Amino acid sequence: MATVTEAPPTPAPVAPEKKPPRKRGRWTPYLLLLPGLLWLVVFFALPVIYQASTSVQTGSLEEGYKVTWHFATYWDALSQYWPQFVRSVLYAASATVLCLLLGYPLAYLIAFRAGRWRNLIMILVIAPFFTSFLIRTLAWKTILADGGPVVGALDALHVLDVTAFLGWTAGDRVLATPLAVVCGLTYNFLPFMILPLYTSLERIDPRLHEAAGDLYAKPSTTFRKVTFPLSMPGVVSGTLLTFIPASGDYINSDLLGSTDTRMVGNVIQSQFLRILDYPTAAALSFILMAAILAVVTVYIRKSGTEDLV
Amino acid sequence: MEQYEPDRLSPVQQAAIRRSFRNGRAALSRRSLLRASTGGALAVGGLGALSACGIPPAGNTEGGVSAEDHSAEEKSVNFSNWTEYMDIDESGRRHPTLEAFTKRTGIKVKYTEDINDNTEFFGKIKPQLAARQDTGRDIVVLTDWLAARLIRLGWVQKLDASNLPHAFANVASSYRTPDWDPGRAYSYPWQGIATVIAYNKKALDGVEVKTLSDLLDNPKLKGRVGLLTEMRDTMGMTLLDMDKDPRSFSADDYDAALARLQKSVDKGQIRRFTGNDYTSDLTKGDLAACVAWAGDVVQLQADNPDIGFVIPDSGYMLSSDNMLIPNKARHKTNAERLIDYYFEPQPAAQLAAYINFVCPVDGVKEELAKLDEDAADNPLILPDKAMQAKSRAFRSLSSEEETAFEGKFAKLTGA
Numbered sequence: 001m002a003t004v005t006e007a008p009p010t011p012a013p014v015a016p017e018k019k020p021p022r023k024r025g026r027w028t029p030y031l032l033l034l035p036g037l038l039w040l041v042v043f044f045a046l047p048v049i050y051q052a053s054t055s056v057q058t059g060s061l062e063e064g065y066k067v068t069w070h071f072a073t074y075w076d077a078l079s080q081y082w083p084q085f086v087r088s089v090l091y092a093a094s095a096t097v098l099c100l101l102l103g104y105p106l107a108y109l110i111a112f113r114a115g116r117w118r119n120l121i122m123i124l125v126i127a128p129f130f131t132s133f134l135i136r137t138l139a140w141k142t143i144l145a146d147g148g149p150v151v152g153a154l155d156a157l158h159v160l161d162v163t164a165f166l167g168w169t170a171g172d173r174v175l176a177t178p179l180a181v182v183c184g185l186t187y188n189f190l191p192f193m194i195l196p197l198y199t200s201l202e203r204i205d206p207r208l209h210e211a212a213g214d215l216y217a218k219p220s221t222t223f224r225k226v227t228f229p230l231s232m233p234g235v236v237s238g239t240l241l242t243f244i245p246a247s248g249d250y251i252n253s254d255l256l257g258s259t260d261t262r263m264v265g266n267v268i269q270s271q272f273l274r275i276l277d278y279p280t281a282a283a284l285s286f287i288l289m290a291a292i293l294a295v296v297t298v299y300i301r302k303s304g305t306e307d308l309v
Numbered sequence: 310m311e312q313y314e315p316d317r318l319s320p321v322q323q324a325a326i327r328r329s330f331r332n333g334r335a336a337l338s339r340r341s342l343l344r345a346s347t348g349g350a351l352a353v354g355g356l357g358a359l360s361a362c363g364i365p366p367a368g369n370t371e372g373g374v375s376a377e378d379h380s381a382e383e384k385s386v387n388f389s390n391w392t393e394y395m396d397i398d399e400s401g402r403r404h405p406t407l408e409a410f411t412k413r414t415g416i417k418v419k420y421t422e423d424i425n426d427n428t429e430f431f432g433k434i435k436p437q438l439a440a441r442q443d444t445g446r447d448i449v450v451l452t453d454w455l456a457a458r459l460i461r462l463g464w465v466q467k468l469d470a471s472n473l474p475h476a477f478a479n480v481a482s483s484y485r486t487p488d489w490d491p492g493r494a495y496s497y498p499w500q501g502i503a504t505v506i507a508y509n510k511k512a513l514d515g516v517e518v519k520t521l522s523d524l525l526d527n528p529k530l531k532g533r534v535g536l537l538t539e540m541r542d543t544m545g546m547t548l549l550d551m552d553k554d555p556r557s558f559s560a561d562d563y564d565a566a567l568a569r570l571q572k573s574v575d576k577g578q579i580r581r582f583t584g585n586d587y588t589s590d591l592t593k594g595d596l597a598a599c600v601a602w603a604g605d606v607v608q609l610q611a612d613n614p615d616i617g618f619v620i621p622d623s624g625y626m627l628s629s630d631n632m633l634i635p636n637k638a639r640h641k642t643n644a645e646r647l648i649d650y651y652f653e654p655q656p657a658a659q660l661a662a663y664i665n666f667v668c669p670v671d672g673v674k675e676e677l678a679k680l681d682e683d684a685a686d687n688p689l690i691l692p693d694k695a696m697q698a699k700s701r702a703f704r705s706l707s708s709e710e711e712t713a714f715e716g717k718f719a720k721l722t723g724a
Contacts, residue, residue: 065364146593146594278364
């Protein structure tokens, strides 16, 4: 509480009460920060330092690893696995754009048009989270199965010919192709897009729409000049919340993809667990972190919403 | 933040102060705070901490691996196994063979199904074993190559042969002396795993598959062929298909086999490299044919008559999952008694009848026939002479070979 207001002198203070109560008040914010800080130190800072160290070590499982400042690992990792990096960014970006295209109308609907259905639709958006990520991804294997109705319909409409021409699918199937991986990523991260969009749309005063209409703005103009600019915070945080986890994901590529859809997450996993090349795995993780940080920084600068993050 | 509302400031000033916290370039944002604190932390501790880290050698060449054996006073044993790798009664909660063991010996078995994947489990127990600590497990069940690695690292205890009379007498000949544990000094097989070629008759649509080459080359199967992510099984089958012996191949042979697979991958012949999840793809018909584990095939056949398997003339890969006692385990003698118990014909038969893997115990046929006639005649569970003659094991690899081979294989699978 207030530190500057002068409290009226307390009548006849007892001897040991040297410390005025405001002293405690000054430390309260730090005490409140402490659990969070500790959490960050133990589960973020320390692992990051540990990984940073691992990435410049050399050695083997038997002989142990020593820090030799072997920075060449970074270069080797990048030159060997750049296709997977490019793929991760492409897939994550595609999924993010798809999420935005799917999520924006839905968030708009929930915020302005849903009425008493609002809560129900919100529950429908969030409900998939009650099951495990893995199960949700596996479900897509059934949905997109080769002989299934979805693939049958797409094939009959000759959509698969177009996507195969573009290199998104192969043969008469969707599973084990880039399209399936992007679909899986889109589905799994869609709620991360919808929720921030909804919160920022819901905050817009509907009277602004009325005012725009009073000023002879067509509905499309109202959307372009009023609604969309005001929802930018939601768009930015939604895209970030989708893009960042999607670019590090490996489950979708593992289950829905094939050998030519492996993302950088798959490489890191196999380096860590199968090949036991810890330095390369750590270096790859750091390159991924740096890449995401760079992309996000540029993005935030461009969209001019620095105070959001 | 504290509620900052001194009386002396005008409302306008108050608003300005509040604004300065929330907006603008100079705002005290979470970002600027983070920037400042990470910068400072890195400068102070970062570099020092970086070079202070390091991973000590994992191998254990010194002694001191056996803990004090508490078997006599603590009548229990902690058994870590793979999921669905033990017989279960109708209630779905009790394991009859384990209960019979407890009844006879008075040793309670704490049975945990916490192994899902060799590589992940290795990551899980590595910190404790490398630090020479108890993992809390008395028996772990691991596939050959990982068992070999643990033995190589000195992370498991030598077994006391005098506690293992049945195991010694009854272990089937194919399992008696693997090159990574001659004479079974550290391990005994839990179950054998035959790697064969499985197919879905409906999805094959008349295409005939007899060898791995049919899978890799037939254009009619393009995009509908599965291989396993388990390097030794896939590469072993490929080596066999190329008339090389997986027990004694050279690095050049390995590269040749790899190139052969790469050609199929580049053609788009291979749909996926899979772990256990190939089973659903195969039953749905998304995979027409794949390299598969026989235990799965027996179970799939029970539900889907379209599933079949073929054993190529060139042979098939036989590996095993092995029971090992990790260093510092508290109940070594109890663990050895449990290992020995599963080499008695009756419990071995009961287990084989339930889980349908290759039984590594000799003299089980009679007992198994009592429980399940079909299983006793199934060469995938009790291999006959012809079947045994076709089985091949993958030779053990040195640590450098393992890294190199796994690395090349991972490249093939895309990662």
